[in-house]
Amino acid sequence: MGKGFLAAAASAAVPPLKRLVAHRDRLLDQNERLHKEVLRLTLDLESARGAASPLRPIPSGLDGDATDAGTDLGFLFIVTYGRSGSTLLMGLLDGTPGYCIRGENSGALYKLFEYHSAAIQARAQWTGDKPLTATHPWYGIDGYPAAIAAAHMRQLVIDTLLRPEPGTRVAGFKEIRWWQAKPDEYLAFIETLFPGARFILNTRNLEDVARSRWVRFNPNALTELADVENRLREAVEKRGTRGYHVHFDDYVNDPSSLRGLYEWLGEEYDADRVAKTLTVRHSL
Numbered sequence: 615m616g617k618g619f620l621a622a623a624a625s626a627a628v629p630p631l632k633r634l635v636a637h638r639d640r641l642l643d644q645n646e647r648l649h650k651e652v653l654r655l656t657l658d659l660e661s662a663r664g665a666a667s668p669l670r671p672i673p674s675g676l677d678g679d680a681t682d683a684g685t686d687l688g689f690l691f692i693v694t695y696g697r698s699g700s701t702l703l704m705g706l707l708d709g710t711p712g713y714c715i716r717g718e719n720s721g722a723l724y725k726l727f728e729y730h731s732a733a734i735q736a737r738a739q740w741t742g743d744k745p746l747t748a749t750h751p752w753y754g755i756d757g758y759p760a761a762i763a764a765a766h767m768r769q770l771v772i773d774t775l776l777r778p779e780p781g782t783r784v785a786g787f788k789e790i791r792w793w794q795a796k797p798d799e800y801l802a803f804i805e806t807l808f809p810g811a812r813f814i815l816n817t818r819n820l821e822d823v824a825r826s827r828w829v830r831f832n833p834n835a836l837t838e839l840a841d842v843e844n845r846l847r848e849a850v851e852k853r854g855t856r857g858y859h860v861h862f863d864d865y866v867n868d869p870s871s872l873r874g875l876y877e878w879l880g881e882e883y884d885a886d887r888v889a890k891t892l893t894v895r896h897s898l
Contacts, residue, residue, distance in 0.1 A: 687772075687778060687782065687783065687784065687785050688783060688784040688785075688810065688812070689784070689785060689786050689808040689810065689811040689812070690707070690713075690715060690784050690785070690786035690811070690812050690813075690814065690879075691786045691787060691788070691789070691804065691811060691812070691813050691814070692704060692707075692715070692786070692787070692788030692789065692813075692814050692816055693789070693792050693797070693801075693813050693814065693815050693816070693846055693849070693850055694788065694789075694790055694792075694815065694816040694817070694846070695790050695792075695793070695823070695839060695842050695843065695846070696790045696823070696826070696828055696829070697818070697822075697823045697826035697828055697829070698790070698816050698817060698818040698823060698862055699816065699818055699862035699866070699896075699897075700788045700790065700816045701717070701788070701896040701897040702862075702866075702891075702892070702896040702897070703788065703814070703816050703860065703862075703865075704717060704788045704896075705891050705894065705896050706872070706888060706891050706892075709884075709887050709888075709891050710784075710876075710879075710881050711781075712781060712782060712783035712784060713782070713783070713784045713785075714776070714777075714778045714779050714782040714784070714785050714786075715784075715785070715786050715787060715788060716775065716776060716777070716785075716786070716787040716788075717787065717788060718787070718788065718789050718790060718791070719775050719787060719789065720791065721789065721791035721794055722775060723771060723775070723789075723804070724791065724794050724800065726767050726770075726771070726803075727799075727800055727803045727804075730760070730763060730764070730767065730803060731799075731803070733755065733758045733760075733763070734758065734760055736752065736755045736758070737755055737756055737757075737758040737760075739752075740752045740755055740756050741756040742756070745757065764806050764807055767807055768807040768808065771807065772785070775787060784879075786811075788816075792842075792846055792849075793842045793845070793846075796845075796849075797845050797846055797848075797849035797850075798848070798849040798852055800849075801813060801849050801850070801852075801853065805853075805856075810856075811856070812853075812856045812857070812858070812879075813850050813853055813856065813857045813858075814850075814857075814858050814859075814860060814875070815846055815847060815850040815857065815858070815859045815860070816860055816861075816862065817843055817847075817859070817860075817861050817862065818861065818862040818863060819862075819863050820836055820839045820840055820843065821836065822863075823835075823839055824836045824839060847859070858874075858875060858878045860872070860875055866892070869885070869888050869889060869892060870883075870885070872888060
């Protein structure tokens, strides 16, 4: 058989090979999208179940009168980036009677999000008509109890990160590390753990942020900050009335601009208390 014939045969096989590779890539992409959709729907389902779960008291502190400050908590989280003035905002909130808003935790809650997401994705991938047996390499993952896991994680976060003090009506924390994942999926997970949670987006003039000592040596700081802020804004806006946006430059220059925030929280705006907090240096 001549070399010319072999070369022609190899050449003829190239187009089908390219089509197979392209088809494989399309299937892989579709599979990834399906996994993400399964995760989103599962989180939504667990959040809906959680609203009536006896393992998770329904929060009431942010929606009206708290029935029992020791058991019923409202949950509030500050969503932002570094050097945005969020520590000052935390101080303003903590000055409100019944509020216990903690500081950053290095994205510890995100690790639970990764854990929960990985288990849910694996469960979706391997759940079939029959339970997996001990001969299967993924034995047991099809039985991952998402609702029970979320309930335990909720209690873990309350007991270790939030640690609400006596008399607390609203608990939460401020964090600058929301860029680790798609913020919308991450906030959905937090809503799964804390049904009824609210989120405050805190922004600042990005040129001032880009000049801060933490990022001023990054030539792409302004572009990257703008991208992060846009993604955070979209994620918080998707929460509807459970999200609220404040701007550092606005409330520092005119503290009365915070009246809307306090109205949204259902709390009294105390001008003297706010003014006093603003005179105290916050952050490092």
